[in-house]
Amino acid sequence: KQLLANRVKTLTPSSTLAITAKAKELKEQGIDVIGLGAGEPDFNTPKNILDAATKSMEQGFTKYTPAGGLPALKQAIIAKLQRDNELTYKANEVIVGVGAKHVLYTLFQVILNEGDEVIIPIPYWVSYPEQVKLAGGVPVYVEGTSEQQYKITAQQLAAAITEKTKAVIINSPSNPSGMVYSPEELKALAEVAEKHDILIVSDEIYEKLLYNGNKHFSIAQISPAIKARTIVINGLAKSHSMTGWRIGYAAGDADIINAMTDLASHSTSNATTTAQYAAIEAYNGPQDAVEEMRQAFEERLEKIYPQIAAIPGFKLLKPEGAFYLLPDVAEAMEKTGYDNVDAFAEALLTEANVAVIPGSGFGTNTTIRLSYAIAYDLLEEAVRRMDKFVKSKW
Ligand code: PLP
Missing domain, CATH: 3.90.1150.10 (Aspartate Aminotransferase, domain 1)
Structure with a gap:
């Protein structure tokens, strides 16, 4: 065998x-x-975050947490999304997971049926295609050439959509290109997603690393309708230098978040408790x-x-x-x-x-x-x- x-x-x-x-x-x-x-x-990792982690352990907060994350951490994430992105979410629209990577993995597991297509712009982050395939999905690549700053256009997105398309992944700022989609470019892509009724997976993990006066704009900010079809993915790894702590999250449709939480309850149980306490301080404490x-x-x-x-x-x-x-x-x-x-x-x-x-x-x-x-x-x-x-x- x-x-x-x-x-x-x-x-x-x-x-x-x-x-x-x-x-x-x-x-x-x-x-x-x-x-x-x-x-x-x-x-x-900044000292105040290290201290918060130590304190939580000393206080005995070393047990399981709810599968979707500590309520206080969800509240800190909700406050962050409001403060930084002008996005309003409820606690049942947010899940905390073991790094943005595993949150994405869980997301594809709950939204993809066998053969469902996910549009992935080239150049892509290495894990997207593998995660889509592991969920039974089919990656469909669309190339953002260097002439178009490694970004895809709305026309390209429209041309790649079929009856089987379930979602498109947008990663801005991008790993590996470092390119950023402008609000206008995101609006054009979002219009196509709305017209063809597909989900938008918006990986915003590099949100805080922007240069030359660039400001972050989330595709979910475009309108309530676009927000409803967008799953925002983010985490603390790159913004707060917390890669090893493994805390990431998703915000979006309550049914999707609920299914992800159920799946997490059978796979990870919860993101590491100490890391969650560190994350609360990361978002609620000073951001200098x-x-x-x-x-x-x-x-x-x-x-x-x-x-x-x-x-x-x-x-x-x-x-x-x-x-x-x-x-x-x-x-x-x-x-x-x-x-x-x-x-x-x-x-x-x-x-x-x-x-x-x-x-x-x-x-x-x-x-x-x-x-x-x-x-x-x-x-x-x-x-x-x-x-x-x-x-x-x-
Ligand atoms: N998304 C992108 C584009 C990344 O580059 C990374 C990390 O390299 C992740 C997600 C995963 O981040 P995390 O460390 O939170 O799992």
Whole structure:
């Protein structure tokens, strides 16, 4: 008998994790590798949040919580959505889960029937297609080319919709492109979603990391009708440097949230109690650290962007959010003798000792993703190494 279920036969491990593992292996051999693969802020979680977690444990709050999250945390999230996004939700329209990643996983499990299609813009976050497939759904890719700032248009969305389309995923600011949809662009996409009666999954996890004066706008803000068909996904990982705490949430239709809560009651029971207490403080306490971290990222971006753009054969747009750069390296690959981006990234790792994520994992076969969530002097050194690598082979 075969050991594994059909469901996992086509499952590919996250490309981000694979390159990180290889980089770690080289480091253990004593090789000085600079990792630009990180998908997490390089700051510790703010002290007030750490203290709130400790205090909750000392007070004995170390037991199960309701499956959908502590009522006080739901209230903190509801207050946040009102304060930051002018969105009004009730407690039965919010679920807290084990990171935005698992919240998305649970969402696809409860909204997709076998064969239902989900429209995923390219370049995409690595986990969307796998999560859709694991729920029996079919990813339908629509490419946002670099000419259109890696964003999809309303016309493209309309053209991709079939009778089987259940939802479209919008991730703004985007991982991996760092691009941000304008309110007008979101309105055009929302109109199409409304016309064809599909759901909008709006992944807003990078909301707080916006640069150049950009302000966040949630697609759910467009109108009550659009809000009703939107499931807002967010979390504390990127905004409050809390990746390891694993707290994310969804806000949307009460029936969907209720089904997600029932499923969570049989899968996770609840997000870790201590982490939930930390999250309450993260949203109810002072927000200065969020802005300080954002400024640190923006300063790095301003300095590193021109340096990366100056590497021969690297073409890139200046990101407006998140903490990634996505140079198109088609010319660099061609001039240095690589016919695919995986081999190019592998050579950067083994020969230049810089770990980057090949775009193949995001649906873009000529890009690499560089994270600037590391110290600036390391970033500069990584640029020097990549520059030297490309020039030596040109
Ligand atoms: N969505 C996007 C676009 C992400 O980049 C990430 C993390 O890398 C997540 C969701 C998941 O975040 P969390 O750590 O809350 O699971």
